[in-house]
Amino acid sequence: MTATMDKASELRAARARSGLKHFIGGAWVDSASGETFETHAPSDNSVITHAASGNAEDIDRAARAAHDAFPAWRALDGKARRKILYKVAALIEDRAEEIALLESLDTGQPIRFMRSAAARAAENFRFFADRAEGAQDGLSLPAKGFLNYTVRQPIGPVGVITPWNTPFMLSSWKIAPALAAGCTVVHKPAEWSPVTATLLAEILDEAGVPKGVVNLVHGYGETAGKALTEHPLIKAIAFIGESSTGSLIQKQGADTLKRTHLELGGKNPMVVFADADLDRALDAAVFMLYSLNGQRCTSSSRLLVERGIYEEFAAGIAERVANIRVGDPLDPDTEVGPLIHPRQFDKVCSYFDIARQDGATVAVGGERLGDTGNYVRPTLFTNARTDMRIAQEEIFGPVLTVIPFDDEADALRIANDVKYGLAGYLWTNDVTRAHNFAQGLDVGMVWVNSENVRHLPSPFGGMKASGIGRDGGDYSFDFYMETKNIAVNLDGHRAQKFGVGERGSAKPTLGTAPEKKLAE
Structure with missing residues (x-):
């Protein structure tokens, strides 16, 4: 613990000294306005460092850099892109401990999960690197x-x-497939957690990603984010965040007919039937819900339990949560x-x-912890109904x-009775029920007798207010690439004659017959 704290303090001090700059066209630069903003450690809300605060001018510079770099990156052989992305993955692994420590410091996420998240980031780059060569492949559709x-x-x-x-x-998860597809990128990270975006830009640069191919602009959604979604040189926006923000992004991109991929909120049900393996279901x-501080879009924040086992299962959950x-x-x-920010804490x-007020029971928690930082006691609400706000809103x-x-x-009605539709989790040993219920859920992803175990080639995304589009495997390329059809005439087919007059009549003289016709 002491060694970890010492290393984190050392990394924090280094970032405090250097601050966080934009990375535009291969150069580290301040904001055109010179403005900065603070980023804080959720454990005590102390200042970690200052970040350049981007505006429309900074976004314009970044968009133009990405535009200028696009032709060469698009033309680069897929094998060459794969080699670069493999280098990115290797460098992420080399700096995994640094990434995990700074991510934990900046977000409040437990270090145990951030170490695995760094490894997953390397896996993402390696996965899409392997697909770079075949990204342009299409289909043969003979006629x-x-x-x-x-x-x-x-x-x-x-x-x-x-x-x-x-x-x-x-x-x-977003930048790797974009690069593998041959796109260039302007990255705008969340203003509450900007630190490791700088590490990623450093790694991409060291790996040999050409200047201008990936650009980083820090800033607020209302300024830098809005300028990015409205910029005419940016052809698409890939966004992860709240549903309300996703709606704004669609509106802001409408004038430029911008393609959007939105991975948004969730109020995901976990449905437990009495015939399930209840010990495994309780673990899941x-x-x-409680891993990653409850701050993940696929968390199973609604637990639906068959009434015959409800009291016993809820008591088991309460004991674990406590x-x-x-x-x-x-x-x-x-x-x-701790939670990411005082605003989210509140x-x-x-x-x-x-x-x-709505009549639910606060079985565990329901209070803050300590006098500093954004700590809350893990909380369990029981005796809830689907019409309560705690069952409808993403907390x-x-x-x-x-x-x-x-x-x-009844279970299917409750499970679908929200505006969201990202993920669902089903626990039952009835095979017929499992298939029928899973197909009846209005969600983009269902796990049966399992927690969220990601398979990278599989589609990831939601329905309803949970988003538009899918990530994963070739589904990512469907967003970052245009599909073009090419038809080649093989048997001498020719179009019908048109404008040659009646059959057997003399060919009209160009310029005279149309005028006569018009006069008539």
Whole structure:
């Protein structure tokens, strides 16, 4: 613990001295305005460092750099792009401990999860590197007399706007496929967690990504983010964040007909039937909500339990939640750390009174911890109904709502009774029920008898207010690339004659017959 703290203090001091600059066209630069903003450590809200605060002028410089770099990066052989992205993955692994420590310091996420997140970021780059050579591949679609085939081509410079919960890993999840596809990037990280975005830009530069291919602009959503979504040289926006912000991004990109990929909020159900393996289901319910401080889009924040086992299962959850270890995110024994920001802390805490007012039971928690930092006690709401705000709204913290159901139809009604549709989790040993129920859930992803176990080639994304589009494997390339169809005439097919007059008549003289016709 002491060695970890010492190393984190050393890295923090180094970042405090240098500050966080933009990375535009291969150079580290200040904001055109000279303005900066502070980033804070959630454990005590002390200042970590200052970051350049970007505006429309900085975004314009970055967009033009990405535009100028695009032709050469698009033309680069897929094997060459793969080699560069493999180098990125290797450098991430070399600096994994630094990434994990700074990510934990900046976000409040426990170091145990940030170490695995750094490894996952390297895996993301390696996964999409392997697909760079075949990214342009299409389909053969033969037709009588024609050779039809498709190819995929990179769409151009894209904007990537990433969130604050696991920013380094989620940045890699967006930037890696964009680069593999042949796109150039302007990256705008969340202003609450900007530190590791700088590390990623450093790594990309060291790996040999050409100047201007990836650009980084720090700043607020209302200024830098808005300028990015409206910029005419940016052809698409990939965004992870709140549903309300996703709606704004669509509106801001409308005038330039910008393509958008939106990975948004969730209020994901975990449905437990009485015939399930209840010990495993209990493990999954606690882990999928309280890990990552409850700040993940796929967390199972609504736990639906069959009424016959409700009391016993809820009691088992309560016992586990009461024993969750809350503490310093740099302590390897910590299971839940502080929330990202005082504003998010206040939002989460507001639901404690909301739950009581609506008639739910605060079985565990429902209070802040300590006098400093953004710590809340892991919280469990029981005796809840689907019409309560705690069952409808995304709280995005270590707060779980447990709701009983009577039968399969009741469970499906409750599960679908929210505006979101990202993920669902189903626990049952009835194979027929598993398939039918999973297909009835209005969500983009379902895990049966499992927590969220990601398979990188699989599609990742949601329905309803949870987003538009899919990530993962070739699904990512569907967003970052245009599909073009090419049809080649093979058998002498020719178009119908048109404008030659009646059959057998003399060919009209160009310039005279049309005038006569018009006169008539």
